Amino acid sequence: MKLRNTLCLALIGTLFSFKQPAIKNYQKLEDGVLVRLEKPANGQPKIVKVRVVGDNIIQVSATPVEKFSEEASLMVLEDKTKKTDWQYQEKGKTLVLNTKALRVEVGAENGAVTFFDKSGKVLLQENNAGKQAFAPVTFGTTQSYQLKKAFNVDKDEAFYGLGQHQAGLMNYRGWQVDLTQYNSVAVVPFLVSSKNYGILWDNNSITKFGDVRPYQQLSKLKLYGKDQKAGGLTATYAFDKKTGKAPIVRQESEISYEFLEDQNKYPTGYSLEGGLMTWEGFIESDATGDHRFEMPSSGYVKVWIDNKLLLDRWREAWNPGMSVFKAPLQKGKKHSFKMEWNPDGNVSYLALRFLTPQPAQDLNTVAFSSEAGDKMDYYFVHGKNMDEVVSGYRELTGKAQVMPKWAMGFWQSRERYKTQQELLEVVKEFRKRQIPLDNIVQDWSYWKEDQWGSQEFDGTRFPDPKGMINEVHANNAKIMISTWPKFYEGIDAYKKFDQKGLLYKTSINEQIRDWIGKGYVSTFYDAFNPEGRKMFWDLISEKLYKMGIDAWWQDASEPDILSNSSIAHRKALMNPTYLGPADKYFNAYVLQHNKGIYEGQRGTNPNDRVFILTRSAFGGLQRYGAATWSGDIASTFEEMGRQIPAGLNFSLSGLPYWTTDIGGFFVENKYDRGTMTPEVQEEWRELNTRWYQYGTFTPLYRAHGQFPFREVYNIAPENHKAYQAIVYYNKLRYRLMPYIYSLTGQVYHKNGTIMRPLVMDFGTDKNVLNIGDQFMFGPSLLVNPVYEAKATSRKLYLPANTGWYSLYDGSYQKGGQQITAAAPYERMPLFVKEGSILPFGPELQYTTEKPAETITLYVYGGKDASFELYEDENTNYNYEQGKFATIPITYNEASKTLTVGKRQGEFNGMLLKRTFNVVFVQPGKAKALAFDAKPDATIAYSGSASSVKLK
Template identity: 90%
Template sequence: MKLRNTLCFALVATLFSFKEPAVKNYQKLADGVLVKLDQKSSGDPQYVQLRVVADNIVQVQATPEAKFSPEPSLMVLENKNVKTDWQFQEKGKTLVLNTKDLRVEVGAETGAVSFFDKNGKVLLQESNQGQQAFAPVKLDNEQSYRLKKAFSVDKDEAFYGLGQHQTGLMNYRGWQIDLTQYNSVAVVPFLVSSKNYGILWDNNSITKFGDVRPYQQLSKLKLYGKDQKAGGLTATYAFDKKTGKAPIVRQESEITYEFLEDQKKYPAGYSLEGGLMTWEGFIESDATGDHRFEMPSSGYVKVWVDNKLLLDRWREAWNPGMSVFKAPLQKGKKHAFKIEWNPDGNVSYLALRYLTPQSAEDLNKIAFSSEAGNKMAYYFVYGKNLDEVVSGYRDLTGKAQVMPKWAMGFWQSRERYKTQQELLDVVKEFRKRKIGLDNIVQDWSYWKEDQWGSQEFDKTRFPDPQGMINEVHANNAKIMISTWPKFYEGIEAYKQFDQKGLLYKASINEQIRDWIGKGYVSTFYDAFNPEGRRMFWNLINEKLYKMGIDAWWQDASEPDILSNSSIEHRKALMNPTYLGSAEKYFNAYVLQHNKGIYEGQRGTNPNDRVFILTRSAFGGLQHYGAATWSGDIAATFEEMGRQIPAGLNFSLSGLPYWTTDIGGFFVENKYDRGPMTPQAQEEWRELNTRWYQYGTFTPLYRSHGQFPFREVYNIAPDDHKAYQSIVYYNKLRYRLMPYIYSLTGQVYHKNGTIMRPLVMDFGTDKNVLNINDQFMFGPSLLVNPVHEAKATSRKLYLPANTGWYSLYDGTYQKGGQQITAAAPYERLPLYVKEGSILPFGPELQYTTEKPAETITLYVYGGKDASFELYEDENTNYNYEKGKFATIPITYNEASKTLTVGKRQGEFNGMLQKRTFNVVFVQPGKAKALAFDGKADATIAYAGNATSVKLK
């Protein structure tokens, strides 16, 4: 045995040609260094490799095996032919790589990696806390490993990104973030630090981040009933009062009704419909400090600790959402505890688990822990600011395209237009009312009931789909359509995919039925298979794209083969994939599915910009013409508030295009069960008004939801302030199109970000690190959504080191202060950063109705300002070939001079001449927003630089 091990090591040493200086176990490579470690146990790495990707990007890989797994990354598209100057040195038992921006050290004996800036300041250090990085695991017939990597971090550091999570958290510090694809959770394993670095965790499996200790069931606490009896909480299962049945009362130590499989755990004979459940008593911990709780729930739920209400939310019964909260507990003390749950349906979900306080040693550590992988790989990305960090992510995973201009206008959607006439009537009504509309959306079930996956219209409801599409186009709108990667058993498309072995068969074998009609058996295709992706594109191309469909709505792309099934069952339902075990690839399905559509359409019609809206995300999704929406969310103010940090963290994850269902998707019974009461109707109107106001300043501006209908004229009559406010912001969005489309151009040409958490622009102001309900829309507009019912003001923070103007009246305030801003029903507080240039175009009914021949430039003085106006051909990819134009606009505060610079570039149809009307706003000289007001200066522009003095 000893001889065989010696021979194995000799063979590996020969293969890697290790040199023998002071440290004998490394090899300097063309792009980095490979270190051979003394593997003391099977869970330790044998090799650690550092690779210089760019001056600010370094890849770290480790493996417990004799060689690295050859599997390519699904996320990373980096060009490995790029050459970067870097230097290598050996300092005792430390190996050092130096680039222009970074110093990276790896211990020659430990393999631990540390990152420093060019001045030697510590940025991040690996620290696996003495635990093995690799734990062997058997996946079917495949050997793999559970992976864990911990890092030491600064005590004041904040963490963001990781996709879209709807618990209301902005800064993840101290929490566990579950990276599992789910309806309303979109996973992007890219972490961003307030210290201006990012970690792209290159793993496709389910992952935890932060405090990755396993959550504990309540039974791990000491529990007492409301009568002080030890052993559990007093659980009361009250029946619907109409039944006259006495409640079931028992002592319980766990609450685990999280998945479909758990529905059988309810007490025998108990019916959820109309019921009310409570758990009451006392909890006692053996630790002192903040205990963090995690609660997936649907229906109405409230939680009290020590008589303090910590959670109060509603979520539709069929689609639970995650909540987190914390409570300070004292060791050995009984704390009053109560949960009240109205399941609001005959199937509903609830669970509760907790984490004890972190140890002092762990408070300044974070970790990634993944279920499966044959190697550990991550990329460290550094920048002078968070824009550079996001840019580095896109350098690795692919650029985000310039979205077609129409996509930046307003979209109207409904769940669902049941006939083609319904859809056409909506387009006509918008045009009749002269309200801006660029896109109408046809959601699911346009097919015959038993033909899901056919991508064919039901001719009884859509008798002339080609005529419908043509008429939408004739009304100067685009049409998007919903397709799913799902097929009913036995339909023609199912047979075609099945013949080639391209379908997951577990749900077919289990004969799982969905919720449509009598219930139909279905499955999803394997998007990891290149042939599956080609066939799916060919199907939607033949059935839909050739008729003129403009864009794709990819629903259930997690994939959601069986909603609310346990995670283990969900993995089993997509096992095996073309690439291997579902455990290894679970989170990456959405990436492969949308990649196939993008590549298919670009191959079929290279001149038509792809646009995809999908209900999930993953690292690299932005490269495939895809945007994400936040899933089937609840129509409540509380849920609206959670959307804001969800979208901001999504943007910091490197994916620039995101949207919510304005108004929320699913509604409480008071809104859709018979005629609304006057009170409910006014609540509904206010909720939609506030959500429309917020949605105007998200990257994509889109209304969608179940009944009641979401068109503005169905929400309120035109003399109601709800209608008037919604239309006001619609007009403002279209007026801002020169600004918005320029931001869209920056997304591609400069790796820009449209919806910007305050930490991106004001990171040196520590007051912004945890702000979760304010953001910048582009470089100039500070957006402060109102997400509380009946509010007519809201507290907000004006970031420091700059001043702020009200967009509406031009009044000026200094930054660095918290204020209470007026927020009347019709308006949300909007501020413009001092030293900004805002271009406003003409009033439009759709984005390309007329060119912006006259642009009103609002110049907000007090500091120097600049803005680059961007234009191209709007719907094709000629911008990738240089067919676009930019106009640099600058303002110099010292000389009070505005310069519209020389135009750069050209494209077909470009405006040769235009007029700029300039409005100058200064501290102490407020000017209200008025597009037809008197200009302070007028510039006739023909492409050459022109300057004017402003007073």
């Protein structure tokens, strides 16, 4: 009997081992798992899908309905034919997916996902507790959902990327980042963590990241006037002194003049022109801790809390910028408050909002929150370092091309050249003065006043545009031209687009006039419509490309149909799109617009590298031959300082080509009204000098802005140190072209990043997590811009675990220390990382003037070093078919041996022989940068490996 019972139990056990899985609500897929939540709470998903995209990339999707939307992603171009090995197992009520690089756990009951590295360390964990993921919303007749997803993160984790934001933040931890396209805000919903992972939030609508609680109006605080009266701050509206009018004084609980629609909120009879407004009194919170404030503003603004100046900035009246600051407030305590605003125009913008301290339970969470979507989609990307994370982003969204070599040289631009003669004279003057130049830019309004969108030159000012373009080319320069997706009502191009139903018509129906002349009614075309994209390319191809235009400047690509209109009105102005409501696709316009130009040009002339400069960005933009500039920024030292973290976070977003208007775009009255005083003129020259120094080491090097004219010879005379410093850095940029163009090659071939936040290369050094005003330019150069007026030194940090050489004199210092570096007017502190090889080429007037037959290799010893020299045919796409060459160069510290390795690859016109002059710099044996210095060794190179010993 006992034996029979034992056998029965064994049989039952065997049968049990073959029964259906204990978890019944999931389905194993070829590339992942799909979980159906049995009893989802209100607002929670019904289905969660986790896909293995690659060893280090996982897609998580969720939907509140029974079936996933099949709408294709605009950002992601994933190759779904690619197969990745992965394993699957059940672990209690958890589904476990393993790849070579990751372990992913999915809760079978709630669909919550946790990501681990292979050692078992948690990288990121969804926080689904009590969080409504899907909230139904209706746009017209279209049903959709507001989306939210929170994550648990480490207490010391830092966050970067998300495009270009100009509030001065490097690390977004603890802040809210508003992902809304705007002039000077470029949205890329790709987040990068200091723990070497990224999240691509695949959503096209307006989104917030971080602490996504809504900002509150000041009225949510207890407010007191300066007389201690409760109910509001004392608001004083002082008139221009010339009027002799007494100020208007009233008590106010909100400051909200943010949009055009708010301009009627000022006191009756009040004129902004020449006015000055102050808000004074006390603020009291019901919470203790850091309160964060958000302020979109234009004009001159100062804010004090507890008599501490927290903000002091100027921004042009017609284009407000965002500022953030924080102040510690104590519950129940009155804190003194004062804000002073000089609008600096007859229309200006200002608002102030706040967030209370995050609740304790949310301090280690971050979230994404989007206005619209039919499903929730994000991609988790992991890497051993941030370069691998960026590479994963490009694997998902497309490679960035090798830009044409000329684009890596200097570009000269103005707010616009008003005539053909003006433009040509600038090119001639550069050549006459022997100042390197590769590209001249024709900005807007080259058309007749009432013909915006025609893409036709005004014949009275540009009598022979084809001849002008030919003459630019004859002077060995390229020409870029500005085109907008904008059309004046009634012009021929407008009629053609309108007949096809390819225009947004709200602004036409509302008869909104722009600021040109008497004011003209206009609208934009629908770039989401493939027929619209084709028609736009056909238009600029016929009118401009056939004449020889080399590159495209795509302005207002947010799209900026009506500047400073409320967000709700901006969405109404682009409704409906070809794909659906603008609410769902608002951030993606720039991607589709530039897609049409890229595909159009490559279809028209497959052998000509596309180059686009656009004022906005979005996930995947890099695949369309596009770069981004930082918009219509102000000409101040403070604004220059904000450019640095803006550009670095843009680079970490996976888009490698970025630039800023050297000198800033719009200037204060003291610079452009009448004659500058001598003191102000010197201030202007210093500002431009410092900005040129910084701009030399951004991926794209270009000067642009309104009057005063931005050509170096219009900034200062030849004998002035401003002129001399600007020309010095211009020529240094061209000397570095073998280095810079090699970095450009790495962007495509190795998914490289040119302008590198310190956290990319020194992430184990916790001192660099918040540094946003220093960066690496390529692997070797530490760039330290000077952005304070009259500074002759600046404090900076030399990252740890390596040594650093001054580029200028070769002196050596150990890393891991804060120093005060000399920064005389003429020079910005530049350091070279120990164990670097810097190739310098010949002096050039333009990038392709002559081949680099002689390259000076500066070898910085102390550690092993390597660099790969890259060359191709400069302006075509043959490199995509393997027509390029690389030369590996290595230095071995132990043997003091430099090896120029065997050349790999070939291309038409390749230089077969060249000379390498080697200059060896070591700790204790400084050598100044001098291109005519006697080399320590010389290598005659013909493609085979060659080595020399260095002493």
